[in-house]
Amino acid sequence: MNNYGTLDSSYIAAGKEVGIRKLVDDFYHQMETQKRGQYIRAMHKGDLDVIKDKLSVFLMGWLGGPRNYAQKYGQMSIPMVHKHLVIGEEERDAWLYCMNEALKYQNYSEDFKDYLIAQLSRPAEAIRRVSRMEHSG
Numbered sequence: 001m002n003n004y005g006t007l008d009s010s011y012i013a014a015g016k017e018v019g020i021r022k023l024v025d026d027f028y029h030q031m032e033t034q035k036r037g038q039y040i041r042a043m044h045k046g047d048l049d050v051i052k053d054k055l056s057v058f059l060m061g062w063l064g065g066p067r068n069y070a071q072k073y074g075q076m077s078i079p080m081v082h083k084h085l086v087i088g089e090e091e092r093d094a095w096l097y098c099m100n101e102a103l104k105y106q107n108y109s110e111d112f113k114d115y116l117i118a119q120l121s122r123p124a125e126a127i128r129r130v131s132r133m134e135h136s137g
């Protein structure tokens with residue numbers, strides 16, 4: 001049994017700020033180099049350095065570390081910041097695929113990698129659901 005969901009244990013398992021920033025860099029590197037990442041990479045219109053910082057700061061709080069997102073970037077909801085994008089199963093799975101590839105380059109236990117992908121698939125699915133409501137009909 002792991003206790004990743006409690007207090008800051010996931011934040012620590014992810015290597016705190018340095019580890020999370022490396023994960024996010026590797027994630028976007030995968031998005032840029034994997035064929036499956038091309039389409040979702042092209043959806044990004046903003047400055048990638050800013051988007052990487054946003055995802056990193058978000059993940060730090062989400063994993064039980066310092067919650068600085070709202071102070072730095074304002075309040076947001078993950079599905080709502082994506083609702084202008086058309087995200088179906090393919091895009092959701094491409095995102096999770098790039099994250100899974102990036103995890104191969106992290107010094108994390110297999111247990112924590114499995115946990116992280118399972119946790120991330122929840123907001124990824126919520127994004128898809130909201131996107132479908134926004135863009136259907």
Ligand code: HEM
Nearest residue numbers: 040043044045046054055058081087091092095123124127
């Ligand atoms: C389901 C597949 C996903 C796709 C295709 C996707 C795609 C994108 C794109 C294209 C942007 C940048 C929009 C722009 O250029 O302004 C973005 C921003 C962002 N994404 Fe995702 N994303 C996905 C899942 C996730 C998940 C699961 C999380 C969090 C766990 C996340 C967190 C963020 C954050 C924090 C931002 C910055 C939001 C902002 O601009 O304020 N994304 N995403």
